[in-house]
Amino acid sequence: MSGLLWPGDHRAGDIFTDGAFLDAMIRVEAAWSVALAAAGVAPAGAELDVDALRSLLTDADLESVAVEAESGGNPVIPLVRLLRSRLGAGPAATWLHRGLTSQDVVDSALMWCAAEAVAAISTALDSQVTILARHTIEHRHSPMVARTLTQQAVPTTFGLKSALWLRGVLDARERLDLLRFPVQLGGAGGTSAAVVELAGADADIAALVARSSTVAARELGLEPATPWHSVRTAITRIGDAALECTDAWGHVANDVMVLARTEIGELSEGAGGGSSTMPHKSNPVLSVLIRRAAIAGPPMASTLHLAAADAVDERTPGGWHVEWDTLRTLLRRAVVAGDQTTSLLDDLRVHTERMAENLAAAGAAVTSEQSTMAEIAGHPAASEYFGAADQFIDAQLERARAITQKDEQ
Template identity: 35%
Template sequence: MTSVLTASLFSTPSMDVAFGDDARLQAMLDAEAALARAQAGVGLIPAGAAPAIERACQAELYDLAALGRAVARAANPAIPLVTALMEHVARIDPDSAAWVHHGATSQDIIDTGLVLQVRRAWTSLAADLDRVDAALVKQVQDRGHHVLAGRTLLQHALPTTFGLKAAGWLDSARRARRAVQAAIEDLPPQLGGAAGTLASMGGRGPAVLDGFAAELGLTASPSWHARRERIALLGSVLAILVGVLAKAALDISLMMATETSEAFEVPADGGGGSSAMPHKRNPVAVTAVLAASRRAPGLAATLMMSLPQAHERDVGGWHAEWEVVPDLFRLAGGAAARMADVFEGLRIDADRMAANLEMTRGLLFSEAAAVALTGALGRAQAHARVKAAAARVVDEGITLRQALEANPGAAAALAGRWDEVFDLGRTVVSASELERRLVGEP
């Protein structure tokens, strides 16, 4: 459910519209109109009934508040909607009212309406993911050469490049995007009738099913009333998308820390301040995305828990999906929009990146030193000597090179190779090729 106070942080206006009550109502009415056209097309209902039904399938004709009150008694929104739809059709053509919702069940209309909402929402989500993609490609192209400390378990490990880091964010976002799009494209309309057999449509049921799907621009499938793996998969990949974007948000939030200060989001309209501390430049967008990533897995888990559904229609399992899928789309849409803003405006402090490389006084070259010593000393001895030298760096405040020069065995083995071992460029020599493989050809 959306909140006027917080919706702008966790969702987007387009997502709020796509999954608002007006959109849900119109999507269900679109399903009813398509059903009437398909049935008229195969002669199951009178040809004149379809236009009358379609004329009544306009959301603005209906009292949302009254429908909402009726849902509490009916246990789903389709039952009161069908009643109201019949009343509107009767005013247009009394004879056509009897053909409203012919042979269908509530779940057919609610599920198909959801599929239509999802399809329409994807247009907005895809647009923001396009922005994410373009902004990250530009970051790699413009700033990919900057070298910074790679960090494992929050500690300096080896040098890496900002380009390789951003290319990793991009690759993950693209993979998650493909998964979401595939899950959406796999969603068919729902039409099975009371128990999935299309019994009330006689032998013309399969033809109606095909026509119904064609009217909606979808691919037909037999009833999936109690088989919800498509919905669970969609929810799972939406949660993954949020998590993928949140990984980049977490990296950036850590890079914004005072002690690091290597990258900064640019909050809109001077945001990011503190109510108590005037000097603060707090992360805003990345905070919202990280919060979304805490919520999304639990929502997806609800859909996973709803997979075992009894017989041909479940008690409660299907109903549990109704608010979950919209909430996941809102979170995914909000995360995509927020991170697109972040990537488009991200500021990089290359000087601070370079300064941070010096913070550990050469320890970032420990692997290079160990590799260089291995030929002369063997792997175990090389590792032991570099480890001992690293301990001196920490304890005595000297550089790794100084510590190794003071070790006779290591100094002899590295004679004439010092510049090679401590060459920053050699540590990231493969980075540009790895970036190219992740980003693709320009």
């Protein structure tokens, strides 16, 4: 995909590109053919190999399928027509797509591509957990000014700030672990009636449906499921989880941008970005681009919920269609932002001397609360005013260790 207007898009590679989605649809068709044969519905020779199906298409076919998708409203119709024509006579062509509907292929392909994107995001989060734990430990006792509503408040440590970034990342990581990626295999109206009819009157319907779902899911690396046609929680939950990630990353980016201001100077990006006209500039470009993704995410997640709320009948006109590119864009941008956040944190420059200078310059203002509390308690003010910062840091480091140990097992 071109990233001219979304700098950094190359970081997502082939994840959820048009080519990747076309390939995912081919995977679904092949997996279903294997499932039909395993269930005893399709005859010998009807099974389709993914590589064999891929070999039937050329690079030019992606464009033609995209153009022809307009006539039927989705890309499955021209894809199936094209594959059947190139398979020629025989059971493979005859049984291709039998028992499926366009929604089955699109939704299952969405799940396949979404799972790949989420795996990449999870990898980024795991790296960030490691890096943030390192920053937190290193700067546990690095004093700085805490700021509330843009103003200096009380003393804190950069270790605690880093621990709070870590908390957001850990929360997002836990949310991803709850995601499920179910296959969609319901046929035209979500009843699997075509499969039952193909199997014949003597078929064990429950065993047939369970077997076909299990086999197809196994082939795709997804979860077996009964049809979920107009219940779109599988989509909205993925979108919400991606949004929780960009929220956490946006928090990091915003803090870095504020603390990297020339007049504050407590943090800086490892490299920074230049200016087309001002040689002295070293802009926090990664932070800017991460913030961009955090700002762009909520409207897309909202669109997914609007589509889910607009569900009607067994296939929603318009609401179903708007999900595809919305989910793709949201996840792809999350993959990019995740990788950018990892780079930002790994190369982050922490200027502890400047933090200490700013804290000292704040003078008695940042210890005014402490003075009040000490007076009420009737004892002299302590030499430090960091409260339970160490304990709060330890709580997040313990969560980080649990994640790290789980991943190592």
